[in-house]
Amino acid sequence: MSTNDRAWVATRKGLFELRRRGGTWAIEHASFLGEPVSMFLPPSPGDSRMLASLTTGHYGTKLHASEDAGRTWAEVATPTYPTQPAGAEGPEWKLVLVWALERAGDTVWAGTLPGGLFRSADFGRSWQLVESLWNRKERLGWFGGGYPVPGIHSICAHPRRTGELLLGISCGGAWTTRDDGQTWALTASGMRANFMPPEMAGDPNIQDAHRIVRCAAAPDTLWCQHHGGIWRSTDNAASWHEITAAPVSSFGFAVAVHPHNPDVAWFVPAEADQRRVPVGAAMIVNRTRDGGATLETLREGLPQRHAYDLVYRHGLAVADDGEGLLMTSTSGGLWASTDAGDRWQTVSLNLPPAAAVRFG
Amino acid sequence: MALISFTPQLQRFTSTPEVQCAAATLREALEAAFGVNPRLRGYVLDDQGHLRANVVCFIDGRRCTERIALADPVRPDSRIYVLQALSGG
Numbered sequence: 001m002s003t004n005d006r007a008w009v010a011t012r013k014g015l016f017e018l019r020r021r022g023g024t025w026a027i028e029h030a031s032f033l034g035e036p037v038s039m040f041l042p043p044s045p046g047d048s049r050m051l052a053s054l055t056t057g058h059y060g061t062k063l064h065a066s067e068d069a070g071r072t073w074a075e076v077a078t079p080t081y082p083t084q085p086a087g088a089e090g091p092e093w094k095l096v097l098v099w100a101l102e103r104a105g106d107t108v109w110a111g112t113l114p115g116g117l118f119r120s121a122d123f124g125r126s127w128q129l130v131e132s133l134w135n136r137k138e139r140l141g142w143f144g145g146g147y148p149v150p151g152i153h154s155i156c157a158h159p160r161r162t163g164e165l166l167l168g169i170s171c172g173g174a175w176t177t178r179d180d181g182q183t184w185a186l187t188a189s190g191m192r193a194n195f196m197p198p199e200m201a202g203d204p205n206i207q208d209a210h211r212i213v214r215c216a217a218a219p220d221t222l223w224c225q226h227h228g229g230i231w232r233s234t235d236n237a238a239s240w241h242e243i244t245a246a247p248v249s250s251f252g253f254a255v256a257v258h259p260h261n262p263d264v265a266w267f268v269p270a271e272a273d274q275r276r277v278p279v280g281a282a283m284i285v286n287r288t289r290d291g292g293a294t295l296e297t298l299r300e301g302l303p304q305r306h307a308y309d310l311v312y313r314h315g316l317a318v319a320d321d322g323e324g325l326l327m328t329s330t331s332g333g334l335w336a337s338t339d340a341g342d343r344w345q346t347v348s349l350n351l352p353p354a355a356a357v358r359f360g
Numbered sequence: 361m362a363l364i365s366f367t368p369q370l371q372r373f374t375s376t377p378e379v380q381c382a383a384a385t386l387r388e389a390l391e392a393a394f395g396v397n398p399r400l401r402g403y404v405l406d407d408q409g410h411l412r413a414n415v416v417c418f419i420d421g422r423r424c425t426e427r428i429a430l431a432d433p434v435r436p437d438s439r440i441y442v443l444q445a446l447s448g449g
Binding site for chain 2: 080094
């Protein structure tokens with residue numbers, strides 16, 4: 001099984017497995033039909049295990065694990081916050097949502113609302129809150145972005161250095177550990193939040209980094225789709241620099257970076273934060289191939305009339321070959337490209353509202 | 361003995377035993393049920409042990425409005441229902 005030919009889409013009413021056969025993507029299997037799936041962890045090469053996070057309307061978040069690439073599932077432990085001390089400031093210590101799931105070696109990391117990072121050494125059978133981050137005083141300066149409470153949506157493991165992670169937080173900037181979660185540093189210098197009072201706009205701790213991705217082959221390069229535009233770092237988040245060349249719009253949520261070429265990245269713009277629909281009701285993807293010096297707008301095969309789809313943070317994915325792309329929207333659209341976004345094919349326009357798409 | 365039972369909607373996730381218990385409060389009755397199926401706890405209570413926002417309990421036809429201590433009194437012959445508040449779309 002090539003990781004370029006299989007993928008999953010997490011939606012408000014189930015987790016859908018996709019296969020590409022004969023060059024065409026199709027929905028092949030549904031898990032948890034009717035249940036909201038907020039995030040999942042796809043299989044990795046040589047390992048068929050998966051995790052899926054259900055956000056049930058009545059009974060809270062529940063995690064399920066699969067040993068057979070999503071054919072059968074069994075409930076495992078839910079990340080659970082410890083007892084909240086009396087008088088503790090900040091949001092309630094209650095799990096709202098699992099927003100990110102990533103594996104790094106034998107560790108699985110879960111980013112959550114209201115801002116806690118959890119780790120599991122036994123693939124979800126038990127979870128531990130990373131208290132070194134949760135107890136940082138700066139956490140009380142974070143606030144919600146898209147939800148009433150802050151959340152960790154991006155977990156970028158360093159592919160070569162065990163124990164190094166970068167987190168993206170809405171709204172809490174970007175944080176890095178280089179000692180497996182023992183200590184943390186705020187690494188969002190250079191980002192700017194124009195929605196804040198002027199004297200706070202450059203505060204790294206309140207940046208709304210909508211999504212951060214790391215280039216697997218050049219891990220010092222990170223791309224960020226920020227609430228206020230596009231930022232890039234080429235020094236492993238020591239500094240961030242705004243990319244101002246995006247045509248049409250630089251507002252959006254999703255970003256994907258080519259796994260082998262750090263200069264190639266894709267974005268899915270919406271009009272603006274106060275009107276979160278495609279500009280002119282026409283779906284587009286912006287792509288740079290030169291590190292952000294220029295971006296081009298790709299439209300072929302995407303709906304260009306009366307399209308009101310929003311692609312959320314995890315709604316854009318790139319395959320290992322750097323050519324395959326999948327994109328899914330909160331209106332239930334799903335599009336695929338096999339040529340790095342030059343042309344797109346519609347896979348479905350009738351999915352439930354989609355939260356995430358991933359190859360695996 | 362009081363009798364506590366759960367919405368059948370929960371059965372798609374976990375077993376919902378009907379439990380007879382000598383409980384003096386709602387929390388004691390819930391704990392008796394969690395003793396039979398520990399996984400049930402996380403479906404009914406949140407991280408802090410409070411009743412989940414979209415779960416509702418009735419004791420002898422009266423809706424319990426206190427959701428933190430869960431100290432509503434239970435009589436020896438009480439009938440307790442743990443149900444879901446309707447929501448969704």
